[in-house]
Amino acid sequence: MSDRPTLQSIREAKHRLQGIIHETPLIESRSLSALMGGPVKFKPECLQVTGSFKIRGAFNRMAHVAQQGGAGVVTASSGNHGQAVAWAARYFGLKAQIVVPTTAPAIKVAAAEAFGAQMEFLGTHSRERLERAQQIADEKGYVFVPPYDDPAIMSGQGTIGLEILDEWPSVRTVVVPIGGGGLISGIATAIKALSPDVRVVGVEPKGASKALLSRQAGKRVELSHTNSVADGLISLALGTLTYPIIEQHVDELVTVPDSDIIDAFWLLFTRLKLVVEPSGATAAAYVLKHRLALEGPTVVVLSGGNVDPHKIPAMIPVV
Ligand SMILES: Cc1ncc(COP(=O)(O)O)c(C=O)c1O
Numbered sequence: 001m002s003d004r005p006t007l008q009s010i011r012e013a014k015h016r017l018q019g020i021i022h023e024t025p026l027i028e029s030r031s032l033s034a035l036m037g038g039p040v041k042f043k044p045e046c047l048q049v050t051g052s053f054k055i056r057g058a059f060n061r062m063a064h065v066a067q068q069g070g071a072g073v074v075t076a077s078s079g080n081h082g083q084a085v086a087w088a089a090r091y092f093g094l095k096a097q098i099v100v101p102t103t104a105p106a107i108k109v110a111a112a113e114a115f116g117a118q119m120e121f122l123g124t125h126s127r128e129r130l131e132r133a134q135q136i137a138d139e140k141g142y143v144f145v146p147p148y149d150d151p152a153i154m155s156g157q158g159t160i161g162l163e164i165l166d167e168w169p170s171v172r173t174v175v176v177p178i179g180g181g182g183l184i185s186g187i188a189t190a191i192k193a194l195s196p197d198v199r200v201v202g203v204e205p206k207g208a209s210k211a212l213l214s215r216q217a218g219k220r221v222e223l224s225h226t227n228s229v230a231d232g233l234i235s236l237a238l239g240t241l242t243y244p245i246i247e248q249h250v251d252e253l254v255t256v257p258d259s260d261i262i263d264a265f266w267l268l269f270t271r272l273k274l275v276v277e278p279s280g281a282t283a284a285a286y287v288l289k290h291r292l293a294l295e296g297p298t299v300v301v302l303s304g305g306n307v308d309p310h311k312i313p314a315m316i317p318v319v
Contacts, residue, residue: 003241005151005186007193010158013060017159020059020091021049026167026299032271037291040298041168042268042284043160046276046305050111052232053157053183053303054084058145059091060156065143066092072142074098076129079108080232080279080304081147086117097136099129105231105308126235148182149239158186164299165194172296173199177282177303178211178253179233181242187301188249199295201252203286205261208234211246212253229258229315232279232304260285262315268302277307278315 026041033040045053058081065073072095075085082098089096096117100109101124113119120136122129130146137144146153160183164174174191176184181202188200204211205228214221214237222237238246246253261278264285268276276284280303287293287300 003151004245005155005158005189007190009151009155010162010186010190013056013152013155014159014162016060016063017056017156021055022047023163024048026164027272029271032267033293035267036287036293036298038293038296038298040287040293040300042272043164043299043301044274045160045301045303046274046280050080050083050087051304051306052080052084052280053160054080055087056159057153057156057182057186058084059088061145061150061152062088062092062094064152065145066094070094070143072096072140073145074133074136074140074142075145075147076126076133077147079104080306082117083108083112083115083306085145086112086115089117090115095142097140097142099133099136101129103231105306105311107308108306111306148180149241151241154182154186154189154242154245156186157183158190160301161187161190165191168297168299170297171198171299173201173292173298174301175201175203175283175287175292175298176301177230177233177279178202178204179279180235181211181238181246183301183303184250185242185245189245192249199251200249201254201286201292202246202250203283204253204255205230205233205282206255206257209255210235210237212255214238214243215247215253230261230279230282232277233282254286256282256285256289260289264288265315266317274302275305275307276302277304280304
């Protein structure tokens, strides 16, 4: 397999995922379209198996591991990817070990444990967790399943792009949150292969703007520190594989402050009746604030819904 997802690898992933995951329907809200400036539809991956899009890539990657008779898998993840790896491991009958930050939301850790994965807590930096996961892979002979920097992972995430174009061919703009960049790399690859005029916009929290800073610097930038309420988007850098794909296929990179992400969380909650975690509400935050849909039919990817219930009261606006 090449370093990059292709339209063909994304189509193969779609085939593999059929009957396993939900083809989430686009959801429309007149009141949110009015607030966002034009016709908007939401891709609610918060309703996906395991509560986030991550199952698409993890399942696609682990189908290869199972086919090759692997004993187990290991990964490092802030939560949603770990949960997806645990779910797919149970499906394929593989052992799973997951290295998570000490700050990982309890809801994500509990779900991965419930699927039978062995958890290990380590620090708050993605780099040290990745190194530890690699060490476990070497010691136990497990296959390391990266959270984003892998062509099979990106291909799985790219199935979202196929579904959007199938369901709403007149879409003009697709807005996607960015962590390590696997989600947007897959989606943008699918979209630019089939409808190159559709604009792909990537959104990051202001406190973790590694994609925007990399574009401005003309090279992949690694931040020394990131911070945001969007716990799935705080990786220190894009991947070495995702960075060039984002540079080639993503038309615009923008950032939003945490306060806008929290506002979007509440609007999605009250208007759509959807529980969307802060990372999943980040793309919506930008579209709301900048009325992006004024430029034509827009799809906003709501990438996940795994928010710790006890963290919700702290996000209630003071009136
Ligand atoms: C809910 C949610 N949205 C978006 C992302 C970002 O995905 P990626 O790292 O592929 O850019 C993540 C990553 O963990 C996530 O959990």
